[in-house]
Amino acid sequence: MLTDSERFAFTTRRHHAFASTGNAYDAVQCDEAIHTGDTMVVLTEEVIGIAMT
Secondary structure (H helix, E strand, O other), X not given: OXXXXXXXXXXXOOEEEOOOHHHHHHHXXXXXXXXXXXXXXXXXXXXXXXXXX
16 A cells, blocks of 8 residues: 555646736746746736745
8 A cells, every 4th residue: 555655756847927027037036836946927028937935
């Protein structure tokens, strides 16, 4: 039988969308809901980044 750590051997990642790269930067610095590995998307500037908090 598998243990919980074996059954759930993945980490959930979230996608966060922002109006500008400035907003995305500020959110990474201040927003507790954003974690390392989350995807940051700024469609208006055609930018996608990975959060490193």
